[in-house]
Amino acid sequence: EMNLTKMREAMGVMQHHDAVTGTEKQHVAFNYAKMLDSAMLQCRHIINESYKKLLPKSSTSEHEFCPYLNISSCPTTEMGESRIIYLYNPLGHRLINHTVRLPIKNGYYYRIQDQNNQSVPSVLVPIPEFVQKIPGRKSVATKELVFRVPVIEPLGITTMYMYVDKNEQPNSAIEIKGENPDD
């Protein structure tokens, strides 16, 4: 309850007129960002606690969230290690064919499987230079692994597996080559 209240309080402050319109002084803007980030951390803690109740008691792992996906960066997916991916649909309706983009680093082969261990088609697309050069982006990702999740139920969680291999597998993600129309 206290963790949730932190976000409630932050949202209360953000409803102040200068936060809504962006007319606050710069140092206030920085403080608003800090306040929101801190509240979001508390909410992530709640999600982690919820998972711990659902999962076997022996499991102690924590979830990593991807707050830098808006600049095509995610330290967790860029490590070149296999991962389980959870997708939570906060909507009240089904999501069909939702496209997921994960930043990854070059030099490995990637494949995606669903929770029934069925292979899911996936492709690799380069991250454009103008995104890679965004100031402050500290990322080794030069490509995005793109795949579709067929269905995510309302308020439901879908699990996908991202496998990272050193050698190419039959169902490894295909790399899409750029085509210059003028050529």
Added chain:
Amino acid sequence: NDDKSKWQVLTKNLIVEFYSNGTISRIFIDKLHQSISISNEFRLYHGAGGTGRHSGAYIFRPNEQKTFPVTNKIKSTFFIDRKYHIVQEVHQQFDSSFVGQIIRMDKYNDNVEFDFVVGPIPVNDQIGKEIVVRYKTDLENDETFYTDANGRQMLRRRWNYRPSWKYNVQEPISGNYYPVNSRIAIRDEKQSLQMTIMTDRSQGGSLSPEQINGSIDIMIHRRLLHDDYFGVGEALNEPGVDGHGLVIRGKHLLLLNSIKQSASEHRPLAQQMFMEPIISFTSIESNKQA
């Protein structure tokens, strides 16, 4: 496409046509057998400075009542996944190094996504600048457009007009800008077509002053060098992480449909945009997870 100078990319019900330089040229609506010409460009206003009221955090006030092109030259690369059709996108790098864009189309959806990166806005010439993205079509919208009211009903806006008093226009550009919280639209009643642009955050929008029929302008980034004397006491000049100015990345979704069908398309899509699935990773072993 038979015309080798053009590329066509298919979505669920749309065919999006590009010129050979990678700029968007036309959208065909397959099920309605209709099409519109369309262009998409980045333009800028020079913010008012000097001795009068400045453009700033509280007010948008251009120095001249016209826009300037951000750039003309463009380098485009198509990425088309011909096997699984997961990815169909065009990467556009403009010759000015501070603007780049990816246009994405999806076989299972009927929207065209414009994912742009803008900044840091150069101000070496000591002129503040306000960047707009323009979607220009041949739709006849009778100088009228629609903006949402905090995601609720769509409000009708008319160029140089207020419904409850006689409007004497002092500021032709800023007097016609309205808040866009989630979407802005124009309608062509004769063709029964509506183009809706969904925004990923609150922005300002209007018709284009250079073509008040068929166009939508949305302001996506601003960098100004003077305080506007409305109380904040400083210029709207965010330093960004490296102190050289803020870089923004955002996206617009363009929808084109019959007027009748539009609301059923843009309303669920707005919720979907604002509540995108959250991705998280875990190190739990897969057998335990199962």
